Amino acid sequence: MADINIQDIIKPENLVYQKTRMMTDKTLSYCPGCGHGTAHRLIMEVIEEMGKEHDTIGVAPVGCSVLAYEFMNIDMQEAAHGRAPAVATGIKRLWPNKVVFTYQGDGDLAAIGTAETIHACNRGENIVIIFINNGIYGMTGGQMAPTTLPGMKTSTSPYGRDTEMMGNPLKITELIAQLPGTYFVTRHAVHTPSAVRKAKRAIRKAFENQLNKKPGLSFVEIVSNCNSGWKMTPVDSNIWMEENMFPYYNLGDIKVDGKLVEK
Amino acid sequence: MGELRLMKGNEALAEAAIRAGVDGYFGYPITPQSEVIEYLMAEKPHERTGMVVLQAESEVASINMLYGAGATGKKAMTSSSSPGISLMQEGISYIAGAEIPVVIANVVRGGPGLGDIQPAQSDYFQTTKGGGHGDYRLIALAPSSVQEMSDFVPLAFELAFKYRNPAMIVSDGAIGQMMEKVELFDQIPRLTDEEIRAKYDWATNGKLEDGRRRIITSLDLDPYKLEKHNWKLQAKYKEIEENEVRFEKIMCDDAEYIIVAYGLSARISQKALQLLRAKGIKAGLLRPITLWPFPKKQIVELVDNGVKGFLSVEMSAGQMVEDVMLAVNGKVKVEHFGRIGGVIHSPEEVVEALEQKIIGG
Numbered sequence: 001m002a003d004i005n006i007q008d009i010i011k012p013e014n015l016v017y018q019k020t021r022m023m024t025d026k027t028l029s030y031c032p033g034c035g036h037g038t039a040h041r042l043i044m045e046v047i048e049e050m051g052k053e054h055d056t057i058g059v060a061p062v063g064c065s066v067l068a069y070e071f072m073n074i075d076m077q078e079a080a081h082g083r084a085p086a087v088a089t090g091i092k093r094l095w096p097n098k099v100v101f102t103y104q105g106d107g108d109l110a111a112i113g114t115a116e117t118i119h120a121c122n123r124g125e126n127i128v129i130i131f132i133n134n135g136i137y138g139m140t141g142g143q144m145a146p147t148t149l150p151g152m153k154t155s156t157s158p159y160g161r162d163t164e165m166m167g168n169p170l171k172i173t174e175l176i177a178q179l180p181g182t183y184f185v186t187r188h189a190v191h192t193p194s195a196v197r198k199a200k201r202a203i204r205k206a207f208e209n210q211l212n213k214k215p216g217l218s219f220v221e222i223v224s225n226c227n228s229g230w231k232m233t234p235v236d237s238n239i240w241m242e243e244n245m246f247p248y249y250n251l252g253d254i255k256v257d258g259k260l261v262e263k
Numbered sequence: 264m265g266e267l268r269l270m271k272g273n274e275a276l277a278e279a280a281i282r283a284g285v286d287g288y289f290g291y292p293i294t295p296q297s298e299v300i301e302y303l304m305a306e307k308p309h310e311r312t313g314m315v316v317l318q319a320e321s322e323v324a325s326i327n328m329l330y331g332a333g334a335t336g337k338k339a340m341t342s343s344s345s346p347g348i349s350l351m352q353e354g355i356s357y358i359a360g361a362e363i364p365v366v367i368a369n370v371v372r373g374g375p376g377l378g379d380i381q382p383a384q385s386d387y388f389q390t391t392k393g394g395g396h397g398d399y400r401l402i403a404l405a406p407s408s409v410q411e412m413s414d415f416v417p418l419a420f421e422l423a424f425k426y427r428n429p430a431m432i433v434s435d436g437a438i439g440q441m442m443e444k445v446e447l448f449d450q451i452p453r454l455t456d457e458e459i460r461a462k463y464d465w466a467t468n469g470k471l472e473d474g475r476r477r478i479i480t481s482l483d484l485d486p487y488k489l490e491k492h493n494w495k496l497q498a499k500y501k502e503i504e505e506n507e508v509r510f511e512k513i514m515c516d517d518a519e520y521i522i523v524a525y526g527l528s529a530r531i532s533q534k535a536l537q538l539l540r541a542k543g544i545k546a547g548l549l550r551p552i553t554l555w556p557f558p559k560k561q562i563v564e565l566v567d568n569g570v571k572g573f574l575s576v577e578m579s580a581g582q583m584v585e586d587v588m589l590a591v592n593g594k595v596k597v598e599h600f601g602r603i604g605g606v607i608h609s610p611e612e613v614v615e616a617l618e619q620k621i622i623g624g
Contacts, residue, residue: 053470054469054470054471054472055469056469056470057335057467057468059331060480066482067482069478069480073476074469074470074476075467075469075470075476075477075478076467076476076478076479076480077330077331077334077361077467077478077479077480078361078478078479078480078481078482079327079331079357080327080330080353080354080357083323083324083330083354086319086323086324086325086327086328086330086331087327087328087331087334088331089317089324089328089331090287090289090328090329090330090331090332090333090339091331091332091334091467093317093328093332094286094315094332095335095337095456095468095469098468098469115320115321115323115324116323116324116327119319119320119324
């Protein structure tokens with residue numbers, strides 16, 4: 001067999017897929033198996049496909065994705081813990097023609113930033129919120145989150161979440177869907193190819209709503225795994241997520257075009 | 264001559280915000296400064312200049328709206344009173360760390376805690392020593408009249424953008440509520456989006472055409488890089504200390520005793536000076552206009568000129584007096600006088616304090 005020269009293979013006509021240039025070349029700080037990287041990529045692909053590279057300002061949270069601004073190749077601001085929806089409000093109100101989004105985890109969005117989340121939704125800010133829910137505080141080492149499931153073990157609920165003592169997991173996505181200020185509210189996952197495709201369509205719809213100045217905020221929750229925090233292999237964590245997280249946090253649209261979806 | 268009006272301090276501040284070409288005001292009502300947002304809402308600045316006014320759900324939200332807005336290169340402003348300013352401290356620390364130019368007005372009331380709604384000057388430490396975490400400084404301007412409530416708005420923005428640093432206007436419930444004649448400055452046009460993009464290359468308002476992107480953050484997990492960033496901040500603060508000290512001296516040339524007072528206390532102390540001079544006591548007034556940077560050199564000069572003692576007059580239990588002491592460095596006597604908890608001292612009380620604590624003491 002003749003020697004294969006790699007330069008003969010790397011040709012434009014052979015290209016079937018490439019990383020969006022809207023992601024930087026910086027190595028992701030996420031654990032192998034984590035869904036954050038996929039979620040980042042989907043947002044950036046949508047921004048690229050919409051041709052809004054020069055017109056988008058993203059707001060990063062505090063949590064595992066605190067360094068999202070190092071990976072997303074656009075203008076970014078790093079907000080204080082939970083404050084991203086207020087920061088995004090400040091940007092969008094003064095630059096109504098720019099695309100503005102926040103990227104937040106469950107602790108950031110549904111615990112310390114609950115007030116900012118609810119009021120940005122209630123005012124109907126014309127922004128996109130991407131909410132990553134993995135039911136745990138990953139960055140600080142696996143403590144209980146507002147979305148931790150009943151009985152789920154974390155470092156601050158070592159014997160399992162006792163709902164009588166610690167309260168119930170907060171379905172903040174269902175909660176904000178009730179507000180007149182939200183226009184599109186949906187929940188997805190990024191752990192399988194088909195889930196990734198659906199999530200991307202939802203993210204695209206959310207950004208299109210903003211571009212088309214639809215009345216209200218578009219909110220995309222992504223239920224994700226945290227194999228390190230859950231202390232499982234990536235594969236096991238995805239199975240656990242399907243068996244435990246999805247029954248509590250049902251995937252699918254909750255509100256479309258300003259109307260609640262009948263279940 | 265600009266337009267003359269009789270206005271409350273809070274209203275003058277609000278009108279000045281429109282005229283200074285502010286792009287966005289984000290605030291939350293609190294006594295004794297609610298007239299600021301009330302005036303702005305009634306005035307419809309969106310129709311006058313395109314300025315956006317938004318009532319936030321809390322002071323925590325309004326300071327973070329400022330973070331977002333200021334980080335895009337727009338002129339963003341908020342105002343509040345002491346308990347609300349306490350709530351903003353987290354955001355102020357982030358804004359200082361990320362070097363975002365914004366203007367915050369504090370119409371100070373009595374504390375601690377909920378305190379009362381009467382004028383006080385007990386937020387001096389919070390303003391000048393850093394109410395939030397980390398090594399940072401705020402440029403702090405202290406108006407002592409309704410006129411200065413207006414004049415200091417464009418000045419605060421000028422300094423904030425010059426140094427990419429948050430600036431604070433520190434008044435009190437009396438300056439905010441009292442009515443005086445004010446000469447309003449002419450409308451300063453708002454910058455266009457294109458002008459902002461051309462003028463501030465650090466601002467996050469969408470990647471530049473050449474592909475460069477901007478990041479606004481106060482985070483650096485590498486301690487050596489964060490140390491470097493901190494030294495850069497400190498160098499900036501040193502530059503501000505060298506160039507931006509503002510003060511007023513009244514009857515200081517032949518003075519044997521100096522009252523150091525700002526804001527409302529400086530107004531009261533001016534009357535006290537007249538009473539003291541009538542008694543043949545050679546007293547003068549040094550009024551810091553910038554609380555930070557503090558007029559240290561001016562105090563050192565007064566000591567060198569033979570001043571025998573300083574009385575720091577402030578509506579606090581003794582906060583600015585520490586900076587006076589640091590400047591005097593033990594060379595002559597320094598004392599504090601002030602009513603606290605929202606009580607305003609009289610000129611006679613100031614005279615008595617100077618006589619007893621400094622001259623007779």
